[in-house]
Amino acid sequence: MKDIKNITKNQIFWPITALLLVLLFNLFFTPGFFKVEVKDGHLFGSIIDIINRGSPLMLLSIGMTLVIATGGTDISVGSVIAISAAVAASLVGGEMIFVEGVQEYVTLVPMPIAILATLVVAVLLGLWNGTLIAKLGIQPIIATMILMVAGRGIAQLITAGQIITIYYKPYFFFGGGYLLGLPFAIFIVGIVLLIIMLLIKKTALGLFIQASGCNASASKYTGIYVDRIKLIVYTLSGLCAGIAGVLISSNIKSADANNAGLFIELDAILAVAMGGNSMTGGKFSIPASIVGALVIQSITTTIYSIGVPPEITLVVKAVVVIMICLLQSEEFRKLFANTSWLQRRNTLENKISN
Amino acid sequence: MKKIFALLLTGVMMMTIGGCSKPASAPAPAADAATQTAETKPEEAKPEEAKPAEAKQLVVGYSQLGAESEWRTACTNSVKGEAETRGIDLKFSDAQQKQENQIKAIRSFIAQKVDVIGVSPVVESGWETVFKEVKDAGIPLVLVDRKADVPEDLYVCFLGSDFKEEGKRAAEEMATLLNGKGNIVELQGTVGSSAAVERLDGFKEVIEAKYPDIKIIKSQTGDFTRAKGKEVMEAFLKSDGKNIQGLYAHNDDMAIGAIQAIEEYGLKPGEDIKIVSVDAVKGAFEAMIAGKLNVTVECNPLLGPQFFDVCESIVAGQPVEKYIPSEEGIYRQETAAADLPSRQY
Numbered sequence: 001m002k003d004i005k006n007i008t009k010n011q012i013f014w015p016i017t018a019l020l021l022v023l024l025f026n027l028f029f030t031p032g033f034f035k036v037e038v039k040d041g042h043l044f045g046s047i048i049d050i051i052n053r054g055s056p057l058m059l060l061s062i063g064m065t066l067v068i069a070t071g072g073t074d075i076s077v078g079s080v081i082a083i084s085a086a087v088a089a090s091l092v093g094g095e096m097i098f099v100e101g102v103q104e105y106v107t108l109v110p111m112p113i114a115i116l117a118t119l120v121v122a123v124l125l126g127l128w129n130g131t132l133i134a135k136l137g138i139q140p141i142i143a144t145m146i147l148m149v150a151g152r153g154i155a156q157l158i159t160a161g162q163i164i165t166i167y168y169k170p171y172f173f174f175g176g177g178y179l180l181g182l183p184f185a186i187f188i189v190g191i192v193l194l195i196i197m198l199l200i201k202k203t204a205l206g207l208f209i210q211a212s213g214c215n216a217s218a219s220k221y222t223g224i225y226v227d228r229i230k231l232i233v234y235t236l237s238g239l240c241a242g243i244a245g246v247l248i249s250s251n252i253k254s255a256d257a258n259n260a261g262l263f264i265e266l267d268a269i270l271a272v273a274m275g276g277n278s279m280t281g282g283k284f285s286i287p288a289s290i291v292g293a294l295v296i297q298s299i300t301t302t303i304y305s306i307g308v309p310p311e312i313t314l315v316v317k318a319v320v321v322i323m324i325c326l327l328q329s330e331e332f333r334k335l336f337a338n339t340s341w342l343q344r345r346n347t348l349e350n351k352i353s354n
Numbered sequence: 355m356k357k358i359f360a361l362l363l364t365g366v367m368m369m370t371i372g373g374c375s376k377p378a379s380a381p382a383p384a385a386d387a388a389t390q391t392a393e394t395k396p397e398e399a400k401p402e403e404a405k406p407a408e409a410k411q412l413v414v415g416y417s418q419l420g421a422e423s424e425w426r427t428a429c430t431n432s433v434k435g436e437a438e439t440r441g442i443d444l445k446f447s448d449a450q451q452k453q454e455n456q457i458k459a460i461r462s463f464i465a466q467k468v469d470v471i472g473v474s475p476v477v478e479s480g481w482e483t484v485f486k487e488v489k490d491a492g493i494p495l496v497l498v499d500r501k502a503d504v505p506e507d508l509y510v511c512f513l514g515s516d517f518k519e520e521g522k523r524a525a526e527e528m529a530t531l532l533n534g535k536g537n538i539v540e541l542q543g544t545v546g547s548s549a550a551v552e553r554l555d556g557f558k559e560v561i562e563a564k565y566p567d568i569k570i571i572k573s574q575t576g577d578f579t580r581a582k583g584k585e586v587m588e589a590f591l592k593s594d595g596k597n598i599q600g601l602y603a604h605n606d607d608m609a610i611g612a613i614q615a616i617e618e619y620g621l622k623p624g625e626d627i628k629i630v631s632v633d634a635v636k637g638a639f640e641a642m643i644a645g646k647l648n649v650t651v652e653c654n655p656l657l658g659p660q661f662f663d664v665c666e667s668i669v670a671g672q673p674v675e676k677y678i679p680s681e682e683g684i685y686r687q688e689t690a691a692a693d694l695p696s697r698q699y
Binding site: 044 | 420421422423424427430448450451542545572573574575577579580581582584585586588589590592593595607611614618619620637
């Protein structure tokens with residue numbers, strides 16, 4: 001019994017429960033949701049769609065978890081996506097060329113350089129946020145709001161207000177290609193997750209981030225460079241958003257400055273919250289946030305699959321999110337447990353353990 | 355200690371500089387709107403002053419809803435280009451798909467005392483208050499491309515496409531492609547926009563009245579964008595797959611996104627699933643040449659010349675029709691290659 005209690009105490013328990021509940025719903029109400037078949041040498045089905053579509057959000061939630069762990073927030077990620085998608089698309093390029101009736105693949109700039117340039121831009125944008133917050137002491141929500149508002153304008157400037165269509169086929173691999181039967185995007189998520197996890201588990205960075213989030217001034221007096229830590233997390237968040245921008249533009253083969261990553265910053269924050277992370281900073285779990293991101297994407301895909309009328313999709317989404325958040329709230333569970341068998345079980349448990 | 359204090363002071367100074375100058379871009383429009391509404395008040399008292407003398411250069415305010423598609427960009431360019439050739443002072447505002455931005459823009463046009471205001475409303479409802487303000491200021495209002503759900507006396511005329519007619523035409527084309535039988539899915543435009551509402555109504559009307567064997571099995575919004583069109587189509591294919599014989603998309607961009615989803619699913623767009631969309635942008639012609647799109651019903655965005663014709667007649671005091679339709683055609687796969695070079699958008 002004690003083991004079960006320990007499991008429910010684990011931060012990742014409730015996000016995984018939420019994910020399983022959403023999937024369970026689909027098991028009963030969405031025929032063929034779990035059908036995975038092999039098509040053109042790769043896996044194919046709704047589950048694979050969730051992984052593929054959810055990849056950008058998972059990337060964002062990695063960066064966002066770190067930012068929120070320091071007690072901050074980054075609402076500029078949607079705009080960073082728009083900018084990096086615009087940079088990538090305009091560098092990789094855009095002209096459909098036919099040579100003797102066959103479509104040729106052209107790039108304006110070699111693809112590795114284009115992607116490197118995109119990521120450099122994303123890192124610079126993250127640094128900008130970090131500088132405003134860590135060095136100039138502007139409140140995070142205000143500092144990142146600058147880029148959130150102005151960023152889409154910058155993206156529109158790059159694309160000249162147009163949707164840039166990309167015609168270079170190798171570029172499509174990032175967001176639409178498959179490796180070992182799985183979407184390539186999930187491998188990118190995996191690599192980023194691995195690197196960040198190594199960074200925070202094998203070095204003191206994780207501890208420092210947690211410490212700055214718990215109590216910034218105490219951390220400062222113990223010798224942690226809190227502003228440097230903040231600079232690092234906002235830069236990482238920018239980088240994650242940049243990679244997400246590449247994935248999104250690659251998947252839809254175009255860059256849309258107006259709509260790429262629109263409102264995704266809210267989904268990213270929601271993913272972190274669903275992962276059971278505290279918005280005030282401190283203790284954090286990146287895997288839990290990633291599960292949170294998967295929950296959000298599962299809800300979206302479910303709504304499309306079961307054919308919810310478009311007028312009420314947002315309401316449905318809201319209701320599900322509220323239910324999941326209530327499920328995660330300990331206070332709410334206690335309230336619920338008072339009138340149920342859970343309470344009896346708990347008292348029994350206590351008696352046994354005593 | 356002094357050094358630290360000095361450092362702190364500079365820090366605070368920089369903070370205030372950064373804190374004031376940068377975020378100012380965000381709250382500024384709200385402040386503008388407030389001052390503008392204040393400015394309009396004295397104007398309401400003497401509306402006759404809003405109309406300048408005939409000889410003066412015509413000043414036109416135009417609130418575009420955004421730049422969500424190639425179609426919209428073509429419309430914007432047409433209006434801007436025409437204003438330049440005619441020497442009209444155009445105050446152009448891009449609302450980025452937000453009604454509140456459009457309302458702010460319209461209020462700023464009132465404050466600037468323009469001669470005519472043109473609006474392409476992003477959604478149908480919620481315009482009465484601001485249109486009333488325009489009327490009270492004595493400025494004629496022209497609705498361009500999209501309708502608004504307001505009493506007729508609040509605007510001078512509506513210039514644009516008949517979306518319902520487009521929906522009806524699309525339905526006829528779809529019925530021909532499917533020989534009057536099959537299951538179709540629908541990608542709707544932005545929920546609540548007149549384009550989406552009427553293209554849906556027109557399409558449904560014809561299908562229900564004339565083709566009982568055609569069924570709309572799924573319908574979901576794709577927000578007029580490629581990304582959403584693709585994502586929604588992916589989900590449709592997963593749940594209904596080979597049951598789908600036709601796709602009706604409310605614009606070309608969603609159809610282009612859906613085409614990618616259909617190809618990835620392993621079906622042939624244009625053959626296994628017949629596709630009819632609305633707009634006729636260049637991308638649609640490229641898709642038709644590649645055999646992936648069957649028909650696109652034109653929705654002409656080159657409204658600039660017609661719009662300024664209307665503006666000039668209004669200012670000259672000539673009567674104008676309440677509804678001025680724009681000229682539109684239907685383009686099919688067979689003729690796409692020949693049509694493409696002559697397309698402007």
